[in-house]
Amino acid sequence: MATLCVYCGSSDGALPAYRQAAQVLGQLLAQRGHTLVYGGGRLGLMGAVADAALAAGGRVLGVIPRALQEREVAHTQLSELHLVDNMHQRKAMMADLADAFITLPGGLGTLEELFEMLTWLQLGLHGKRIGLLNVAGFYDGLLAFIARQQEQGFVRAQHASLLLCEQQPEVLLQKLLA
Template structure:
Protein backbone atom coordinates (compact mmCIF):
# COMPACT_ATOMS: atom_id res chain seq x y z
CA UNK A 1 0.00 0.00 0.00
CA UNK A 2 1.48 3.30 -1.11
CA UNK A 3 -1.61 5.55 -1.00
CA UNK A 4 -4.53 5.34 1.42
CA UNK A 5 -7.84 7.07 0.78
CA UNK A 6 -9.48 8.26 4.00
CA UNK A 7 -13.20 9.02 4.15
CA UNK A 8 -14.33 11.00 7.19
CA UNK A 9 -16.59 13.76 8.43
CA UNK A 10 -16.57 17.35 7.26
CA UNK A 11 -17.41 18.10 10.89
CA UNK A 12 -15.41 17.05 13.94
CA UNK A 13 -18.30 15.39 15.75
CA UNK A 14 -19.17 15.81 19.42
CA UNK A 15 -16.50 13.57 20.99
CA UNK A 16 -12.91 14.87 21.05
CA UNK A 17 -11.74 11.28 20.61
CA UNK A 18 -12.83 11.44 16.97
CA UNK A 19 -10.31 14.22 16.30
CA UNK A 20 -7.66 12.33 18.27
CA UNK A 21 -8.26 9.28 16.08
CA UNK A 22 -8.02 11.45 12.95
CA UNK A 23 -4.66 12.82 14.14
CA UNK A 24 -3.44 9.28 14.85
CA UNK A 25 -4.60 8.15 11.39
CA UNK A 26 -2.83 10.98 9.59
CA UNK A 27 0.34 10.31 11.57
CA UNK A 28 0.16 6.55 11.00
CA UNK A 29 -0.18 6.99 7.23
CA UNK A 30 2.66 9.53 7.00
CA UNK A 31 4.99 7.57 9.29
CA UNK A 32 4.70 4.61 6.91
CA UNK A 33 5.67 6.86 3.97
CA UNK A 34 2.20 6.40 2.47
CA UNK A 35 0.33 9.15 0.67
CA UNK A 36 -2.95 10.30 2.18
CA UNK A 37 -5.73 10.74 -0.38
CA UNK A 38 -8.83 12.54 0.86
CA UNK A 39 -11.61 14.93 -0.11
CA UNK A 40 -9.49 18.08 -0.04
CA UNK A 41 -11.48 20.03 2.55
CA UNK A 42 -10.15 22.28 5.30
CA UNK A 43 -12.95 21.49 7.75
CA UNK A 44 -13.83 18.80 10.27
CA UNK A 45 -12.06 15.47 10.58
CA UNK A 46 -10.95 15.88 6.96
CA UNK A 47 -8.80 18.86 7.93
CA UNK A 48 -7.54 17.23 11.13
CA UNK A 49 -6.40 14.09 9.29
CA UNK A 50 -4.70 16.06 6.51
CA UNK A 51 -2.94 18.44 8.90
CA UNK A 52 -1.67 15.54 11.02
CA UNK A 53 -0.22 13.78 7.97
CA UNK A 54 1.41 17.01 6.77
CA UNK A 55 2.82 17.73 10.25
CA UNK A 56 4.35 14.24 10.21
CA UNK A 57 6.11 14.97 6.91
CA UNK A 58 3.60 13.08 4.79
CA UNK A 59 2.35 13.66 1.27
CA UNK A 60 -1.32 14.62 1.11
CA UNK A 61 -3.42 14.73 -2.06
CA UNK A 62 -6.87 16.30 -1.96
CA UNK A 63 -9.64 16.03 -4.53
CA UNK A 64 -12.52 18.48 -4.27
CA UNK A 65 -15.34 19.68 -6.49
CA UNK A 66 -15.72 23.26 -7.66
CA UNK A 67 -18.89 23.62 -5.57
CA UNK A 68 -17.30 22.20 -2.43
CA UNK A 69 -14.22 24.32 -3.00
CA UNK A 70 -16.48 27.33 -2.60
CA UNK A 71 -18.36 25.93 0.40
CA UNK A 72 -15.56 24.16 2.30
CA UNK A 73 -12.67 26.30 1.15
CA UNK A 74 -10.28 23.62 -0.04
CA UNK A 75 -7.13 23.03 1.94
CA UNK A 76 -4.48 25.23 0.35
CA UNK A 77 -1.49 23.66 2.13
CA UNK A 78 -1.61 20.22 0.54
CA UNK A 79 1.03 18.49 -1.55
CA UNK A 80 -1.56 18.46 -4.37
CA UNK A 81 -5.12 19.74 -4.62
CA UNK A 82 -7.21 18.67 -7.61
CA UNK A 83 -10.40 20.60 -8.34
CA UNK A 84 -12.92 18.63 -10.41
CA UNK A 85 -16.34 19.40 -11.80
CA UNK A 86 -18.55 16.94 -9.92
CA UNK A 87 -18.75 14.29 -7.20
CA UNK A 88 -18.48 11.39 -9.65
CA UNK A 89 -15.15 12.69 -10.89
CA UNK A 90 -14.01 13.37 -7.33
CA UNK A 91 -14.77 9.87 -6.08
CA UNK A 92 -13.30 8.19 -9.15
CA UNK A 93 -10.05 10.17 -8.92
CA UNK A 94 -9.71 9.41 -5.21
CA UNK A 95 -10.36 5.71 -5.81
CA UNK A 96 -7.97 5.56 -8.76
CA UNK A 97 -5.15 7.15 -6.74
CA UNK A 98 -5.67 4.88 -3.71
CA UNK A 99 -4.31 1.43 -2.94
CA UNK A 100 -6.63 1.10 0.09
CA UNK A 101 -9.59 2.79 1.76
CA UNK A 102 -10.33 3.66 5.39
CA UNK A 103 -13.53 5.15 6.82
CA UNK A 104 -13.30 7.17 10.02
CA UNK A 105 -16.40 8.50 11.77
CA UNK A 106 -18.49 10.64 9.46
CA UNK A 107 -21.95 11.24 8.11
CA UNK A 108 -23.86 10.42 4.95
CA UNK A 109 -20.99 11.26 2.58
CA UNK A 110 -18.58 9.01 4.47
CA UNK A 111 -21.05 6.14 4.49
CA UNK A 112 -21.85 6.61 0.82
CA UNK A 113 -18.15 6.57 -0.13
CA UNK A 114 -17.45 3.51 2.04
CA UNK A 115 -20.34 1.54 0.57
CA UNK A 116 -19.51 2.57 -2.98
CA UNK A 117 -15.92 1.29 -2.88
CA UNK A 118 -17.08 -1.80 -1.00
CA UNK A 119 -19.71 -2.47 -3.67
CA UNK A 120 -17.09 -1.93 -6.39
CA UNK A 121 -14.94 -4.57 -4.69
CA UNK A 122 -17.90 -6.96 -4.45
CA UNK A 123 -18.48 -6.54 -8.20
CA UNK A 124 -14.81 -7.10 -9.00
CA UNK A 125 -13.85 -3.59 -10.10
CA UNK A 126 -10.94 -3.59 -7.66
CA UNK A 127 -9.35 -5.80 -5.01
CA UNK A 128 -8.08 -3.08 -2.66
CA UNK A 129 -8.26 -3.40 1.14
CA UNK A 130 -11.09 -1.63 2.94
CA UNK A 131 -10.89 -0.65 6.59
CA UNK A 132 -13.24 0.79 9.17
CA UNK A 133 -11.85 2.69 12.16
CA UNK A 134 -14.42 2.09 14.87
CA UNK A 135 -13.69 4.95 17.27
CA UNK A 136 -15.55 4.72 20.60
CA UNK A 137 -17.96 2.20 19.08
CA UNK A 138 -19.20 4.77 16.56
CA UNK A 139 -19.80 2.10 13.95
CA UNK A 140 -21.25 -0.56 16.30
CA UNK A 141 -24.86 0.03 15.11
CA UNK A 142 -23.74 -0.22 11.47
CA UNK A 143 -21.84 -3.43 12.18
CA UNK A 144 -24.92 -4.82 13.95
CA UNK A 145 -27.01 -3.96 10.89
CA UNK A 146 -24.51 -5.63 8.55
CA UNK A 147 -24.46 -8.72 10.77
CA UNK A 148 -28.28 -8.80 10.57
CA UNK A 149 -28.13 -8.41 6.79
CA UNK A 150 -25.77 -11.39 6.72
CA UNK A 151 -28.02 -13.46 8.98
CA UNK A 152 -31.05 -12.62 6.83
CA UNK A 153 -29.29 -13.72 3.66
CA UNK A 154 -28.83 -10.34 1.97
CA UNK A 155 -25.05 -10.03 2.35
CA UNK A 156 -22.84 -13.05 1.76
CA UNK A 157 -19.89 -13.99 3.99
CA UNK A 158 -17.40 -13.40 1.17
CA UNK A 159 -18.73 -9.85 0.78
CA UNK A 160 -18.33 -9.02 4.48
CA UNK A 161 -14.94 -10.72 4.84
CA UNK A 162 -12.78 -8.01 3.16
CA UNK A 163 -13.86 -5.30 5.62
CA UNK A 164 -11.13 -4.93 8.25
CA UNK A 165 -12.45 -3.37 11.46
CA UNK A 166 -10.22 -2.05 14.23
CA UNK A 167 -10.09 0.63 16.91
CA UNK A 168 -6.43 1.58 16.40
CA UNK A 169 -5.32 3.27 13.15
CA UNK A 170 -1.75 1.89 13.15
CA UNK A 171 -2.96 -1.65 13.75
CA UNK A 172 -5.70 -1.21 11.13
CA UNK A 173 -3.10 -0.19 8.52
CA UNK A 174 -0.89 -3.15 9.42
CA UNK A 175 -3.78 -5.59 9.12
CA UNK A 176 -4.90 -4.07 5.82
CA UNK A 177 -1.36 -4.11 4.38
CA UNK A 178 -1.09 -7.80 5.16
CA UNK A 179 -4.68 -8.49 4.08
CA UNK A 180 -5.09 -9.98 7.52
CA UNK A 181 -8.79 -10.43 8.04
CA UNK A 182 -9.59 -12.24 11.27
CA UNK A 183 -11.22 -15.26 9.65
CA UNK A 184 -11.22 -17.27 12.89
CA UNK A 185 -13.12 -14.55 14.70
CA UNK A 186 -14.94 -12.40 12.11
CA UNK A 187 -16.37 -9.11 13.32
CA UNK A 188 -19.90 -9.96 12.25
CA UNK A 189 -19.94 -12.91 14.68
CA UNK A 190 -17.69 -11.84 17.54
CA UNK A 191 -17.29 -8.05 17.37
CA UNK A 192 -16.60 -7.74 21.08
CA UNK A 193 -13.19 -9.40 20.49
CA UNK A 194 -12.04 -6.53 18.26
Protein backbone atom coordinates (compact mmCIF):
# COMPACT_ATOMS: atom_id res chain seq x y z
CA MET A 1 0.00 0.00 0.00
CA ALA A 2 1.38 3.33 -1.05
CA THR A 3 1.01 6.85 0.25
CA LEU A 4 0.22 9.21 -2.58
CA CYS A 5 0.66 12.94 -2.32
CA VAL A 6 -1.93 14.90 -4.27
CA TYR A 7 -1.31 18.51 -5.27
CA CYS A 8 -4.41 20.44 -6.36
CA GLY A 9 -6.33 23.68 -6.07
CA SER A 10 -8.10 25.04 -3.03
CA SER A 11 -10.89 26.09 -5.39
CA ASP A 12 -13.05 24.00 -7.70
CA GLY A 13 -12.03 25.72 -10.93
CA ALA A 14 -14.33 26.51 -13.84
CA LEU A 15 -15.33 23.00 -14.95
CA PRO A 16 -17.26 20.38 -12.95
CA ALA A 17 -14.90 17.78 -14.46
CA TYR A 18 -12.09 18.97 -12.18
CA ARG A 19 -14.04 18.24 -8.99
CA GLN A 20 -15.32 14.96 -10.42
CA ALA A 21 -11.76 13.82 -11.17
CA ALA A 22 -10.66 14.74 -7.64
CA GLN A 23 -13.55 12.73 -6.19
CA VAL A 24 -12.82 9.70 -8.39
CA LEU A 25 -9.14 9.84 -7.45
CA GLY A 26 -9.88 10.05 -3.72
CA GLN A 27 -12.29 7.15 -3.94
CA LEU A 28 -9.83 5.03 -5.93
CA LEU A 29 -7.02 5.67 -3.47
CA ALA A 30 -9.19 4.55 -0.56
CA GLN A 31 -10.63 1.53 -2.36
CA ARG A 32 -7.14 0.32 -3.25
CA GLY A 33 -5.89 0.74 0.32
CA HIS A 34 -3.61 3.70 -0.36
CA THR A 35 -3.11 6.64 1.97
CA LEU A 36 -3.72 10.17 0.70
CA VAL A 37 -1.44 12.99 1.84
CA TYR A 38 -2.38 16.48 0.72
CA GLY A 39 -2.40 20.14 1.77
CA GLY A 40 -4.97 19.76 4.56
CA GLY A 41 -7.71 22.10 3.30
CA ARG A 42 -11.42 21.32 3.10
CA LEU A 43 -12.28 23.66 0.20
CA GLY A 44 -12.04 23.17 -3.54
CA LEU A 45 -10.35 20.19 -5.11
CA MET A 46 -8.35 19.67 -1.93
CA GLY A 47 -11.54 19.08 0.02
CA ALA A 48 -13.09 17.01 -2.75
CA VAL A 49 -10.23 14.50 -2.94
CA ALA A 50 -10.02 14.22 0.84
CA ASP A 51 -13.78 13.89 1.38
CA ALA A 52 -14.04 11.20 -1.30
CA ALA A 53 -11.19 9.20 0.21
CA LEU A 54 -12.67 9.51 3.70
CA ALA A 55 -16.16 8.55 2.50
CA ALA A 56 -14.67 5.40 0.96
CA GLY A 57 -12.98 4.48 4.24
CA GLY A 58 -9.52 5.74 3.35
CA ARG A 59 -6.71 7.14 5.44
CA VAL A 60 -6.10 10.84 4.79
CA LEU A 61 -3.20 12.90 6.08
CA GLY A 62 -3.29 16.68 5.80
CA VAL A 63 -0.36 19.07 6.18
CA ILE A 64 -1.12 22.75 6.54
CA PRO A 65 0.84 25.79 7.74
CA ARG A 66 -0.66 27.53 10.74
CA ALA A 67 -0.87 30.78 8.75
CA LEU A 68 -3.07 29.07 6.14
CA GLN A 69 -5.16 27.10 8.59
CA GLU A 70 -7.99 29.64 8.42
CA ARG A 71 -7.53 30.88 4.83
CA GLU A 72 -7.57 27.40 3.34
CA VAL A 73 -10.03 26.29 6.02
CA ALA A 74 -8.26 23.29 7.50
CA HIS A 75 -10.14 20.01 7.23
CA THR A 76 -10.97 18.82 10.75
CA GLN A 77 -12.23 15.31 9.91
CA LEU A 78 -8.97 13.84 8.61
CA SER A 79 -7.19 10.76 9.88
CA GLU A 80 -4.33 13.11 10.80
CA LEU A 81 -3.84 16.86 10.40
CA HIS A 82 -0.28 18.12 10.80
CA LEU A 83 0.17 21.83 11.55
CA VAL A 84 3.53 23.21 10.46
CA ASP A 85 5.18 26.61 10.68
CA ASN A 86 5.61 27.42 6.98
CA MET A 87 5.26 26.28 3.38
CA HIS A 88 8.77 24.82 3.29
CA GLN A 89 7.93 22.51 6.17
CA ARG A 90 4.60 21.63 4.53
CA LYS A 91 6.21 20.63 1.26
CA ALA A 92 9.03 18.74 2.96
CA MET A 93 6.65 16.76 5.17
CA MET A 94 4.36 15.91 2.27
CA ALA A 95 7.33 14.80 0.17
CA ASP A 96 8.75 12.70 3.00
CA LEU A 97 5.42 10.95 3.60
CA ALA A 98 4.73 10.23 -0.08
CA ASP A 99 5.70 7.27 -2.20
CA ALA A 100 4.50 9.03 -5.38
CA PHE A 101 2.90 12.32 -6.45
CA ILE A 102 -0.20 13.23 -8.45
CA THR A 103 -1.04 16.73 -9.63
CA LEU A 104 -4.64 17.69 -10.39
CA PRO A 105 -5.70 21.08 -11.77
CA GLY A 106 -4.74 23.98 -9.55
CA GLY A 107 -3.12 27.38 -9.41
CA LEU A 108 0.36 28.77 -8.91
CA GLY A 109 1.01 26.86 -5.68
CA THR A 110 0.08 23.60 -7.35
CA LEU A 111 2.52 24.27 -10.18
CA GLU A 112 5.25 25.22 -7.73
CA GLU A 113 4.82 21.94 -5.85
CA LEU A 114 4.80 19.92 -9.06
CA PHE A 115 7.95 21.54 -10.41
CA GLU A 116 9.81 21.28 -7.13
CA MET A 117 9.23 17.52 -7.06
CA LEU A 118 10.17 17.22 -10.75
CA THR A 119 13.35 19.18 -10.14
CA TRP A 120 14.24 17.04 -7.12
CA LEU A 121 13.66 13.91 -9.23
CA GLN A 122 15.78 15.30 -12.06
CA LEU A 123 18.59 16.03 -9.58
CA GLY A 124 18.33 12.58 -8.01
CA LEU A 125 17.16 13.87 -4.62
CA HIS A 126 14.34 11.32 -4.70
CA GLY A 127 13.27 8.46 -6.95
CA LYS A 128 9.51 8.76 -6.62
CA ARG A 129 7.17 8.79 -9.60
CA ILE A 130 5.25 11.92 -10.52
CA GLY A 131 1.93 11.98 -12.35
CA LEU A 132 -0.08 14.75 -13.94
CA LEU A 133 -3.84 14.27 -14.24
CA ASN A 134 -4.65 16.29 -17.34
CA VAL A 135 -8.40 16.66 -16.72
CA ALA A 136 -10.27 18.11 -19.72
CA GLY A 137 -6.97 19.20 -21.26
CA PHE A 138 -6.21 21.54 -18.34
CA TYR A 139 -2.46 21.00 -18.66
CA ASP A 140 -2.22 20.92 -22.48
CA GLY A 141 -0.53 24.33 -22.56
CA LEU A 142 1.95 23.33 -19.87
CA LEU A 143 2.81 20.12 -21.70
CA ALA A 144 3.32 22.11 -24.91
CA PHE A 145 5.61 24.48 -23.03
CA ILE A 146 7.69 21.61 -21.65
CA ALA A 147 7.96 20.24 -25.21
CA ARG A 148 9.12 23.71 -26.32
CA GLN A 149 11.72 23.75 -23.54
CA GLN A 150 12.93 20.39 -24.80
CA GLU A 151 13.05 21.60 -28.43
CA GLN A 152 15.08 24.62 -27.36
CA GLY A 153 17.62 22.58 -25.41
CA PHE A 154 16.60 23.52 -21.87
CA VAL A 155 15.03 20.19 -20.87
CA ARG A 156 16.54 16.84 -21.80
CA ALA A 157 14.23 14.16 -23.18
CA GLN A 158 14.89 11.84 -20.24
CA HIS A 159 13.85 14.62 -17.84
CA ALA A 160 10.70 15.51 -19.78
CA SER A 161 9.71 11.85 -19.66
CA LEU A 162 9.84 11.83 -15.85
CA LEU A 163 6.34 13.34 -15.76
CA LEU A 164 3.70 10.67 -16.34
CA CYS A 165 0.60 12.24 -17.85
CA GLU A 166 -2.87 10.76 -18.25
CA GLN A 167 -6.45 11.98 -18.51
CA GLN A 168 -8.08 9.28 -16.37
CA PRO A 169 -7.31 8.73 -12.67
CA GLU A 170 -7.38 4.93 -13.00
CA VAL A 171 -4.82 4.87 -15.79
CA LEU A 172 -2.52 7.33 -14.03
CA LEU A 173 -2.62 5.31 -10.81
CA GLN A 174 -1.73 2.14 -12.70
CA LYS A 175 1.28 3.84 -14.28
CA LEU A 176 2.46 5.41 -11.03
CA LEU A 177 2.28 2.18 -9.08
CA ALA A 178 3.56 -0.19 -11.79
